[in-house]
Amino acid sequence: MMDWTDRHCRFFLRQLSQNALLYTEMVTTGALLHGDTARFLRHSAAEYPLALQLGGSVPADLAACAKLAQEADYNEVNLNVGCPSDRVQNNMIGACLMGHPQLVADCVKAMQDAVSIPVTVKHRIGINGRDSYAQLCDFVGTLRDAGCQSFTVHARIAILEGLSPKENRDVPPLRYDIVAQIKRDFPDLQIILNGGIKTLEQCQEHLQTFDGVMLGREAYHNPYLLAQVDQQLFGSLAPALSRLEAMQSMRGYIAAHLAEGGSMHHITRHMLGLAQGFNGARRFRQLLSVDIHQTSEPLALFDQAAQLLQGR
Numbered sequence: 001m002m003d004w005t006d007r008h009c010r011f012f013l014r015q016l017s018q019n020a021l022l023y024t025e026m027v028t029t030g031a032l033l034h035g036d037t038a039r040f041l042r043h044s045a046a047e048y049p050l051a052l053q054l055g056g057s058v059p060a061d062l063a064a065c066a067k068l069a070q071e072a073d074y075n076e077v078n079l080n081v082g083c084p085s086d087r088v089q090n091n092m093i094g095a096c097l098m099g100h101p102q103l104v105a106d107c108v109k110a111m112q113d114a115v116s117i118p119v120t121v122k123h124r125i126g127i128n129g130r131d132s133y134a135q136l137c138d139f140v141g142t143l144r145d146a147g148c149q150s151f152t153v154h155a156r157i158a159i160l161e162g163l164s165p166k167e168n169r170d171v172p173p174l175r176y177d178i179v180a181q182i183k184r185d186f187p188d189l190q191i192i193l194n195g196g197i198k199t200l201e202q203c204q205e206h207l208q209t210f211d212g213v214m215l216g217r218e219a220y221h222n223p224y225l226l227a228q229v230d231q232q233l234f235g236s237l238a239p240a241l242s243r244l245e246a247m248q249s250m251r252g253y254i255a256a257h258l259a260e261g262g263s264m265h266h267i268t269r270h271m272l273g274l275a276q277g278f279n280g281a282r283r284f285r286q287l288l289s290v291d292i293h294q295t296s297e298p299l300a301l302f303d304q305a306a307q308l309l310q311g312r
Contacts, residue, residue, distance in 0.1 A: 004220055008257075009270040010047045013219065015249040016226035016241060019234040021049045026080045028093060029056035032065045041072045051076035053122070055083065057092040057103060059110035066111040066119065077115065079107060081123040084158035084168040095158035098127045101139045105146035112147050120150040122194070122214075125178045126157040133178065140186060150190040152214050153179045169195075169217075180209050200225065200232050207233070223273045243274050243312040247305070255299060264298040268305075280308040 003025065005013075010022045027040050032054070043050060052069040054077060056062045062079065069077045081104055083094030097104050104121070111119045121143060126136055140151060156172040163171055174196045183191040192212035197203060203213045219226055224243055230236035241249065254267050268288045275284035287305040295301045 004270075006270075007043050007047070008267040009220070010050065011044055011253060012246075012250055012267065012270050013223060013226060014047050015246050016223060017229040018238075019049075019230050019236070020226060021051060021076070022047055023051045023053050023078065026053045026055045026083060027065075028091070029054060029058065029061040029065050030091075032068060033061060037068065041068060043072070043074075045073070048073075049075045051078045051120070053078045053080050055080045055093040057097055057100075057107060059107045062107045063110040063114040066115045066117075070115040070117050074117065076118045076120060077111060078120045078122055078152070079104070079111070081121055082154050082158065083165070084124075084160060084163070085165045095124050095127055096160055098123060098139055098158075099130050101142040104139075105142045105148075108143055108148045109146045118150060119148065120152065121148055122152040122154070124154050124156060124158045125175055128157065128159045128161070131157045133181065136178070136182065137185060140182060140189070144186065144189060149188075150192070151182075152192040152194050152212075153182065155179045155193060155195040176206070183210060198222075200228055203233060220270070221273045222276060223271070224276070242309075244306060244309040247271070247274060247309050251299070251302065251306075254302060258298060264302065265292050268292065268302070274309065278312060284308045 005023060005025050010024070013020075013022060024043075032040050041052070052072075052074045054062060054065050056065070056079075066077045080094055081097045085094065108119055108121065123139070126132070143151070155174050155176050155178065156168070158168050159172060176193065179191065179193055183189075190211045192214055193206050193210040194214035194216065197206065197213055197215055198218045203215075206213050215225070224246070227240045227246065230238065231240055250267065250271065254264055257267060258264060272285050272288055275281035284305050287301055291301060292298065
């Protein structure tokens with residue numbers, strides 16, 4: 001979710017669900033330790049519960065970043081061992097680390113020794129050349145022995161040569177059965193399912209087997225899906241926000257961002273998915289993706305777009 005789940009996106013998604021755990025974009029240890037640390041860690045308390053997702057493979061660097069996460073009041077720190085892009089592979093980050101379970105275990109232990117907040121791992125069910133169930137068990141078991149108790153598992157292998165990151169989200173087949181077998185073989189671990197989940201009905205079905213489910217791009221492209229999460233998955237009795245109420249809940253936040261010299265587009269680009277499947281949806285998206293760059297009165301344009309959500 002690089003360049004997607006920034007702090008503005010997370011603030012918006014939090015309006016829709018008070019309970020879902022939100023994740024940052026993956027931040028590399030190099031960027032955090034040697035770049036604009038404050039920018040990468042910046043968030044609002046309104047985003048909690050919130051996990052910082054890290055990319056890296058040097059135990060000492062990951063431990064230092066985990067400490068920064070804890071000091072910044074993140075609720076969890078997550079190590080990404082699932083990203084298949086060439087760019088991160090070249091820096092020993094992401095899915096290629098599944099070929100080095102002991103190194104990942106060393107990273108996890110270093111992070112856990114440095115902080116008291118949960119340290120979790122997100123990974124695939126394998127990579128090309130290391131995709132047997134026995135090798136997956138070896139990976140999970142090695143990390144468990146290092147102290148990791150929570151695994152978010154994308155139910156596809158990653159093919160590290162010849163496929164783009166997008167193709168790696170579609171071409172390798174989903175194998176929920178493999179992740180279910182991991183849960184049976186490691187019953188004491190928290191196993192969270194990721195990959196191909198698009199509806200809350202599917203979430204409810206998978207929660208019969210798994211300890212949690214992760215929604216990725218579907219939650220971004222169709223954010224209103226989250227409006228019923230608290231009611232359907234967390235037992236909340238509070239009424240769900242309408243699309244219009246979700247839109248209006250962002251107006252004050254946007255006004256404050258504009259007052260700081262920011263652009264409304266920084267925020268509303270994450271809100272385009274509110275408009276789907278009704279007359280006026282296309283005009284809503286045009287206002288916030290095209291007209292927004294031509295207006296001198298962004299809040300007036302925002303209000304015009306909101307009117308299209310009346311009754312939605």
